[in-house]
Amino acid sequence: MNICFWGVRGSIGTALKNSEVELKIEEALRLGVKAGLREDSQVSAFMQELPWYVRQTAGGDTACVEITAGDERLIMDAGSGIRPLGLKLIQDSGGNPIKVAILLSHTHWDHICGIPFFVPGFNPxxxxxxxxxxxxxxERLRDQQDSRFFPVPLPSTFKVVQLSGNDHFTVGDVEIETIPLKHPGDSFGYRLTHNGKTVVYATDSEYKDLSTEALKPFVDFFQSADLVIYDAQYTMVENVEKENWGHSNMFTGIDMAIEAGVKRMVFTHHDPVCDDKRLGDFFQKAEEYLRMYAPSGGPLIYLAYEGLGFTL
Amino acid sequence: MKITENVQNNVSRIFLDGRFDANTCGEVEQFIRKRIDDGMHYFVLDMENVSFIASAGLRVVLVIAKELRNTSRGDLCIASPQPNVRKVFEISGIDNVLQIHEDVERAAKGFLQ
Known part of the structure; x- marks a missing residue:
């Protein structure tokens, strides 16, 4: 299975601001001066040494993850990240028909707003x-493209399969299970298994009761997964301040991953108010927490950014 | 988790002994909620004998403190955490929203002032 992140932002698309770009350049120049950078030939190696938040950005597109499993291509959520993914699919197709399955966690804007801009949808x-x-x-998807909100209706290329929320089905030879999560208006998690490898996509969920009994259904759903994609929009403190907003945090994710014997966990659905430096800082603290909680093991953890990829 | 309590000057000093995690957060929360129902508004959680605190424990102290502040003008603070527990309070940012004291008496005195 190959996994690639195309949209990692929650709530609303968030472009990098000029002021943030300038701060990155300023920080890079300062570090360059400190490192005694003198010649062009030193630049590439110096770049690699720069802190993540200086060198890169998490990205501003909303929820979208591409999963390729054998001949199947599955797309988890259709936030604005699905727009560039659609262009790439067309480029890679060589003019041949494209076949994809889009699995939606829910229909809040940040998870469906890319559908009108998914160009493969316009080719019957x-x-x-x-x-x-x-x-x-x-109906929800059609309403999004009602003429009052968008000039082009939902093309008939999109075939909708209505799930129940506690499903077990297959797409090709990919086995898929679903689970209801904890989110205003509901959200659903997916567990995908192919050739003995398992990915769980569980975003937009707020775990308020963190007792073993209350978390058991979710821990069972995550059990022994090779990769769990987890909503960590808030910090621990924000999670309590923003009660009922429907999101989680990295510390709770780590606890659940350890309990479930998860091998890798990716934190995504980043808060739009969170710049790269803050995201990097939160992630560093999560790494410290993991080292304290599981000094001799535990899952590998990652901060999601556009382009992050895994091969399982 | 072993939980004991000592009340002086309307401040409940709760002494926790064990890991404060998903397995034990429920009993700690129930204990404090019962005391709130009994009319207590000020709590010091003594963590000298807490060997580890996980997110489940962090959430309980945050939620209770928020409720006390919002509903009864009460409060909750932490006393005598071991270095690793204090570290978790720091990296989670909770030390910015809850008072953490060196010992239980200083913590209780903070409420009386």
């Missing part, structure tokens, strides 16, 4: 199947 030769467990799913 392509096969695009959208799965989701929210009632009247097709």
């Amino acid at each position: 030769r392509n096969t695009i199947t959208v799965y989701g467990a929210h009632s009247n799913l097709e």
Whole structure:
């Protein structure tokens, strides 16, 4: 299985601001002066040494993760990240029909706003199947492209499969299970297994009761997964301040991953108010917590950014 | 988790002994909620004998403190955490929203002032 992140932001698309770019350049120049940078030939190696938040950005597109499993291509959520993914699919297709399955966690804007801009959807030769467990799913997607909100209606290329929320089905030879998560208006997690490897996509969920009994259904759903994609929009403190906003944090994710014997966990759905430096800082603290909690093991943890990829 | 309590000057000093995690957060929360129902508003959680605190424990102290501040003008603070527990309070940012004291008496005195 190959996994690639195309959108990692929650709530709303968040472009990098000029002021943030300037701060990155300023910080890089300062570090360059400190490192005694003198010649062009030193630049590439110096770049690699720069802190993550100076050298790169997490990205501003909203929720979208591409999973390739054998002949199947699955897309987890259709936030704005699905727009560049669609262009890449067209480029890679060599003019041949494209077949994808889009699995929606829910229909809040940040998870469906990319559908009107998913260019493969406008070619009737392509096969695009959208799965989701929210009632009247097709109507919701059509409403998003009502002429009052968007000039082009939802193309008939999109075939909707209505799930129930506690499903077990297959897409090709990929086995898929779903679970209801904890989010205003509901959200659903997916567990995908192919050739003995398992990825869990569980975003937009707020775990308020962190007792072993209350977390058991979710820990069971994460059990022994090779990779769990986890919503960590807030810090521990923000999670309590923003009660009922429907999101989680890195520390709780780590606890659940350890309990479930997860091998890797990726934190995504970043808060739009969080710049790269703050994100990096939060992640560093999560790494410290993991080292304290599981000094001799535990999952590998990652901060999601656009382009982050895994091969399982 | 072993939980004991000593009340002086309307401040409940709660002494915790064990790991404060997903397995024990429920009993600590229930204990404090019972005391709130009994009319207590000020709590010091003594963590001298807490060997580790996980996110489940962090959430309980945050939620209770928030409720006390919002509903009864009460409060909750932490006393005598071991270095590793204090470290978790620091890296989680909780030391910015809750008072952490060296010992239980200083913590209780803070409420009386």
